[in-house]
Structure formats: C-alpha cells, structure tokens
Amino acid sequence: MLDIWTLRVLVEVADQGSFSGAASKLSMTQPAVSRQIAGMERRVGVSLFRRVPRGVHLTTAGEVAVGQAREILARMQALEARLGSFTDLETGHLRLSAFPSANTSFMPDAIRRMNEAYPGVTQSLVRIEPGEALSAIRDGTVDLGLVTAWELHPNLVAAKYSPPAWTIRSRPSKAWSSFRCWTKNCWSVCRPGIDSRISPGSDCAS
C-alpha cells in the first residue's frame, strides 16, 4: 500500500516541475523529496519522472499516477472535513495561549471573532512560559496556541524567505493535528478536534 504523504509529494513535484521547488513548498529538504519519489518508483516498479537538466518531467505512468493521486487526496481531505464537522463547538470552554507580542496584537481580535462565530464557547487566556507552548498543547493544558515560526519548526524559518513563504505544512506531527499560518512568524497550533475552526483575521497575510 502506498502512503498518502507520498502522493502529496508526488503531485507537488508534478506541479512545481522540480524536486527542490516541491521541497520548498512542503517545508522539506531536497533530499527528502528525492528519496520519497525514488522510493515510490521502486515500489511500483515504474519510473514516474524523467530527470532533465532543469528539473523533472512526468512520464506517461507519472501522468496517470498524478491524476489518480489528486482524486485520492481530495477524498481524504473531504473525509477529514466531514469528520471535523462532528466536533461541535456549540458549547464548552477553550483555553488559549500566545506569546507576549501576539497577546496584544492578534489575540484580542481573534477572540472577538470567535465570540461572534461561536457564542456558546467561553475562552480563557492561559499564560505559558516561552518555549512551552507546543508541549502544553501536546499535554492537553491548552487547546490552541499561537507560536512563533521558529518554535513550530526550525525549517520554517528558512522556508519563509523563499516565496510563496507561508504555506501550511501538510504533514503535522503526531503531537498536534494541524497548524496554520497567521503571519510569516506567527502560527496557530491546535489540539486535535479543534483544527482550523479558528481562522486568522483579514489583517493577517494568507
């Protein structure tokens, strides 16, 4: 059985036309993409890309694979969205945390928008020591936190310099289910079940 993440890498390489471009988009390194594609080609026994001087080109088998991969990825996203709709935000309490400067900039507006969207949900702003936000989410101390890009992943700091910079990395770790870009340096990380119901405001780059 092939892997979903492998398909994600496959279509990104096809879209970008090069391994390095796809790596940048996916917040990975070139060698990682190279290995992913090489591994998939070895498993299916067919060459999917023809390596050309300026990047890669799809082979006939690659065209077929990319087409089917797009459908599978779309269905997987639909499944996740459908399951996400089962978690009700009708009532309950949400524990938020943010780093100091975000507490005075993004947080007030985000809380205001949340109150409008989900009137039944109360929030509390939890104070978290710097560098402890991710572990607090993993441990269940808070439900959603705003963290700096470097705190989320060192690689994002490097990735942000090459446009398009603030794409959502599609392969979250087991510890958090999803994260989302507010600005180049400010990302939101959610506990499973919350996901992307709290979106950045219009004043954030997207």
Next chain:
Amino acid sequence: MLDIWTLRVLVEVADQGSFSGAASKLSMTQPAVSRQIAGMERRVGVSLFRRVPRGVHLTTAGEVAVGQAREILARMQALEARLGSFTDLETGHLRLSAFPSANTSFMPDAIRRMNEAYPGVTQSLVRIEPGEALSAIRDGTVDLGLVTAWELHPNLVAAKYSPPAWTIRSRPSKAWSSFRCWTKNCWSVCRPGIDSRISPGSDCAS
C-alpha cells in the same frame, strides 16, 4: 493528513466488529489495533467506535468514516494496479528461489504456468541459503522467492491457526513490495515491479 494504513485498520475493525478480530485478519496484535484506532480518534477529535462488552460498535461518525475510507482504499488499489500494468513482462529474465521442498513441489508447476503466460521471459532457479531468501530479495539478488511462513514473519505462524488463515497481509515492509500466500506455510515474496504477476496454481489453497 490521515494515514492509509489507519483507514485499512478502521474498515477491518468495522467489518469484524472487534479489535481482536481485526488484529487477527491483519496479522497484528490486539494492542496495535487498539492504538491505531485510539490515535485516529484523537486526531480527528471524534469517537469512531462505541466500546461494548462483546467488542465495538460504529458510531455515526464512524459510519461516515468507514464509507469514505472504503472508497479511498479502492482508489488506492486501483492506482497501484494501474501503475503495475506499466511494468511489462514481455521480455527479460526472472531469478527465482525457493526452499528445498518447494523446489520439487510448487516451483516446477509455477515455472510451467509462467512460460505459458509470459513466453518472452526466461527464468533461472537461484540457490539461496536457508534464511537468506528475504535479504536476497531486498538486495536484488533474486526477483521472486518462496519462503516459509515463519521466515516471512513470526506472527504469521500464530495467525495461521485461526481461520481465515492465509490472507495477504496488506502492509508489507519497505524491503519487499508485496507477498502472497500459496499454502499455509509457503508464501511468495516479490521484488518491487514484479508484484503478484506470478500467482499460485490451483493446487494451492486460496
């Protein structure tokens, strides 16, 4: 992004109605299945199964998930089959190996059927030391080998006692792309690209 293997476990649990039953079918242990489902429930934030005394029952969210998972799995299988058709067995050479008793029982008939199906492909029977078959396939020394169940995976020995015993385990390791049951104790393991083009004869249980 959810994992394909997780979906495979999900539908198997739904079909069997219990974690232990699914574990047996998938050649896994009970705790492994339990962790897989628990992890998926944590990621999507919804409970997929209701634990009842005699096993588990699907929740409403679980019903939706299983339905979509079936479609995704079917499309993934279709993709692999489609890509497999690109590897031509029109010409070439196939290096086979088997353990001693299989050399005199299954192999002669299998080679005869291969000659009929793929007249352009020549074969050679490679002598492999006992216990070296899997590593030989991984290293590329041979293309297809018949191995004993215990050699393939210790767990299969335990699994074979509970019918239906000889189902194809759907989660091959990175080293080999697929394997297939000929009898309870005899399995074929293929190098990537060959896959299941060489099928067991009618004299084998299936």
Next chain:
DNA sequence: AACGCTTACGTGAGTCGTAATAATC
C-alpha cells in the same frame, strides 16, 4: 560557478510485540 538530483550517515519520531492491568460476561 550555479543549480539540481543523488547518496551516506547520524538522529529522532512512530509503531510494533510482549507483558501486565482492568472490565465484562
């Protein structure tokens, strides 16, 4: 020299199996 893909190697995350525990019939 610059750009892009590949390979080698050490490291960290994730999953498995075994064993022990709890709960239900």
Next chain:
DNA sequence: GATTATTACGACTCACGTAAGCGTT
C-alpha cells in the same frame, strides 16, 4: 475463568536533515 480493550516498556523500522558527491549549463 474466559474474552476483550487499554497501558507501559523496550526494540526496531522508517523518514528526515546535514553534508558531501556528481552532472549539466
């Protein structure tokens, strides 16, 4: 007591990032 799900723990596999190598423009 038998069956089933969960938790703890050690071991192993896999994928990543860093660094070095190779070919093309």
